Amino acid sequence: MLKKIVLTLVIAGSGWLFAGFFPPTVYTTVTAVDGNRVTLARPLPVNGMSGVVMHSFGKGLQAITGILVQQAPGQATVRKGDLLDHKGLPTPKSVAAPGDKVIGGYLYNNVLVLAPNAETYRKITRSGGRFWIHPDLYAAYLAREGDSTPSASNLAGFAREAQVGLVYIVQRGRAILFDPISGRVVGKKAFQPVGSEAKYPFYTRFSKISGGLFGGSGKGDYYQSVGGIR
Known part of the structure; x- marks a missing residue:
C-alpha cells in the first residue's frame, strides 16, 4: 500500500513521469522564448511529444499559432502552426510568447x-x-x-x-x-x-x-x- 502511495505522489509531482501506455494530455504555459525554443512551466510527459501553442487575441478570441515538440523536459522547439486555418484572426508577431497556453498531446485521443x-x-x-x-x-x-x-x-x-x-x-x-x-x-x-x-x-x-x-x-x-x- 505504501509503495502505491509513493508511486502516485512521484507521478503527480514529477511533471514528466506517468503510468500507462498513452501519454496524458497536459495543459501548461510558455514561460520564456528564445528564437524557436521555448521553456514550459510544466514539462510534457515524454520527450518527442507534440503540442500546440494557443495565443490570445483578446475579447475571448484565441487560436493555434505554433506547433511544439518537446526535446528535453520543459524545453521545446516551436514552429508556425498549420493544423487549423484562422484567416479571420490577425497574424501574431511570433508563434509563441510568454504566457501563451500550451496543450501537450493535442488530438492524442x-x-x-x-x-x-x-x-x-x-x-x-x-x-x-x-x-x-x-x-x-x-x-x-x-x-x-x-x-x-x-x-x-x-x-x-x-x-x-x-x-x-x-x-x-x-x-x-x-x-x-x-x-x-x-x-x-x-x-x-x-x-x-x-x-x-x-x-x-x-x-x-x-x-x-x-x-x-x-x-x-x-x-x-x-x-x-x-x-x-x-
Missing part, C-alpha cells in the same frame, strides 16, 4: 491503428477510451497519394488531413505509439497479436483500391512494412 489482422485490430479498439480511426481511411489516402507502405512522411500528411494525434502500430513483439506531428515514438509496450495472419501492407477491409495500390497478389511482409517506423 484521435488514434489511427495499424494492425496485422482484424482480430488484433478489434483487440486494440475494444479497450475503448479513444476515438479509433480505421485503417481503411489511411489506405484510401495512400491509394490517392500513390504510396505503397506506411512511412513517417505519409503518416504526417494523413494526420494533418484527418486530424490524427497518434498512430498505434503493432510491430514484432511490441506495440508503439507514433506521433506523426513530431515524427517520434512516444510509447512502447510488449504486445502479441491475435493469431498468425498478417495482411499486407496492414489490415484493411479493402481487397482492392482504385489506383491498384492493394491490387494484384497483395503479397508482402506486414511486419517489414511497418518496421521502419521507430
